[in-house]
Amino acid sequence: MSFKDHGFAMFENIVDKRFCDDLNARMNGLGQESAGSRRMLDHDWCRQLGLDVHATLANQLNELSDLRVVQCTYFHKSPTSNWLVTWHQDRSVPVASRVDSPELTGWSTKEGMTFVHGPDELLAQMVAVRLHLDDSLDANGPLRVILGSHQAGTLSNEQIEALRQYNRDVPCLVPKGGVLAMRPLILHASSKSTSQNPRRVLHFLFGPENPRFGLAWASIS
Ligand SMILES: O=C(O)CCC(=O)C(=O)O
Secondary structure (H helix, E strand, C coil): CCHHHHCEEEECCCCCHHHHHHHHHHHHHCCCCCCEECEHHHCHHHHHHHHHHHHHHHCCCHHHCCEEEEEEEEEEEECCECCCEEEECCCEEEECCCCCCCCCEEEEEECCEEEEECCHHHHCCCEEEEEECCCCCHHHCCEEEECCCCCCCCCCHHHHHHHHHHCCEEECCCCCCCEEEECCCCCEEECCCCCCCCEEEEEEEEEECCCCCCCCECCCC
16 A cells, blocks of 8 residues: 555655754754744754755655645654644644635634645645654654545544544654654544653645645745
8 A cells, every 4th residue: 555545654764863863952952842843944954954855755755746845843742741632634734824715714823823724635735744853652652643544635523533433543653764754634643652752753744836725835945
């Protein structure tokens, strides 16, 4: 089965483990050792990292080749900054400004950025690339996904419940320096960490050059 059918895929050794250590030190230097930040593309080094990861991964993942990086979120799960997320799809995309259209709902502002629920047609083209800066282990709250759950577009609460009941979920145990690539519409969740080991991730979101629907991406490279 492929990324197209599963809605996710894991890749090892996309960046060097020592480079992950440098990134972790850099993030501590930025004071971003707490839960995280959605504004990582404000940093030139992070924007460049998004380009580098794209260049490496596009050889192995066709679906990424025509896309560009539109956002990066840093997640730092640890014993002192711990959380769980219940089953959901990622529908919010970062845009330059609000556009009045009946097709566009779910507007929000977070960390000074404007988000809207992307129409399914847009979300179906997008790919999230989670670069793992630590080993993701059973005990440190890895992301879990439900195979193929991205295929039906936006799901109702009842559909989410049914998919959860009748499908096995898969823990995404990605080694440090590896990547989990996923469709934003795949159902995913994560548990609290029960380990001393941190689970740090840079979550890059890639979208088509033109998001259409009168929208423009929040960040222009
Ligand atoms: O990394 C996590 O634990 C949560 C990530 C997540 O749920 C998301 O990106 O929507």
